Amino acid sequence: MIRLTPFLLIFLALAALPSAAHALSSDTLRVEVPETAKKQGEFFSVRVSGERTLPSLWFMERTYTLFRQPDSSWRAMVPVENLTKPGGYALLVRTASGERKIPVLVKPNNRKIQYITLDPSKQGLKATETEKTRVKAALLTESPEKLYTGIFLRPSPGRTSSLFGLKRSYDGGPVESYHKGIDISAPEGTPVKSTAKGRVVLCGTVSEGFRVHGNTVVIDHGQGLTTIYMHLHTIAVRAGQLVERGEAIGTVGHTGISTAPHLHWGTYLYGTSVDPQLFEGKSF
Numbered sequence: 272m273i274r275l276t277p278f279l280l281i282f283l284a285l286a287a288l289p290s291a292a293h294a295l296s297s298d299t300l301r302v303e304v305p306e307t308a309k310k311q312g313e314f315f316s317v318r319v320s321g322e323r324t325l326p327s328l329w330f331m332e333r334t335y336t337l338f339r340q341p342d343s344s345w346r347a348m349v350p351v352e353n354l355t356k357p358g359g360y361a362l363l364v365r366t367a368s369g370e371r372k373i374p375v376l377v378k379p380n381n382r383k384i385q386y387i388t389l390d391p392s393k394q395g396l397k398a399t400e401t402e403k404t405r406v407k408a409a410l411l412t413e414s415p416e417k418l419y420t421g422i423f424l425r426p427s428p429g430r431t432s433s434l435f436g437l438k439r440s441y442d443g444g445p446v447e448s449y450h451k452g453i454d455i456s457a458p459e460g461t462p463v464k465s466t467a468k469g470r471v472v473l474c475g476t477v478s479e480g481f482r483v484h485g486n487t488v489v490i491d492h493g494q495g496l497t498t499i500y501m502h503l504h505t506i507a508v509r510a511g512q513l514v515e516r517g518e519a520i521g522t523v524g525h526t527g528i529s530t531a532p533h534l535h536w537g538t539y540l541y542g543t544s545v546d547p548q549l550f551e552g553k554s555f
């Protein structure tokens with residue numbers, strides 16, 4: 272004869288009532304978005320708790336990976352692309368036990384539009400396929416381990432000579448591109464430091480075809496966050512190397528398309544550029 276313990280009996284009773292079990296688990300599902308209004312070039316912080324299996328997350332017809340946190344919740348920092356049309360949107364979270372739709376608002380950041388006339392003779396201004404492909408792939412790196420802790424550092428001393436998000440129209444055409452980082456003006460040879468702990472995923476040089484970016488380093492900080500450092504004079508790291516927050520990765524230069532020595536610093540979430548000023552001096 273089979274003996275049933277009281278615990279097993281309770282389990283069997285719950286299993287026999289699928290609708291009750293469903294209600295139980297959706298009661299524990301929690302989706303938190305502390306700030307539901309963000310500007311272009313910012314990001315929404317999304318946290319899901321009360322779920323054992325990986326939920327799926329959607330924003331503007333794109334899916335974003337949620338990453339497991341030490342408190343066993345799931346988190347994602349969902350970027351709002353700088354050219355997103357301002358207005359109402361929704362974050363959609365789907366789990367085994369239910370679905371949540373969180374209405375959000377995207378506000379304009381009112382960054383200026385720069386009207387640029389291209390000189391047809393300057394074909395050298397075009398990025399090569401090598402740099403485009405390699406940079407894009409590096410910025411899309413999503414590794415599950417969160418390497419960054421503490422506040423994000425400014426990678427170089429010097430004043431900000433150009434803001435993130437300045438919109439660009441070429442030859443009177445529509446605004447299709449923008450400044451994907453900030454420029455920090457500093458003398459050639461000034462040390463450039465990693466903003467946070469991470470793994471070097473790209474070292475590209477002018478001699479390898481980095482004609483526009485110049486000597487470039489990309490660092491993966493984990494959980495969808497990467498940073499880029501461009502126009503470097505020298506590179507002091509290798510691909511695959513783990514770097515600490517504040518570790519020197521190279522020096523300021525003006526390689527690639529750059530008129531004066533400066534550091535172009537970009538921060539990316541899931542391959543989408545967001546404003547580095549959101550990170551500097553902050554922790555997440």
Ligand SMILES: [Zn+2]
Nearest residue numbers: 452453454535
């Ligand atoms: Zn720049």
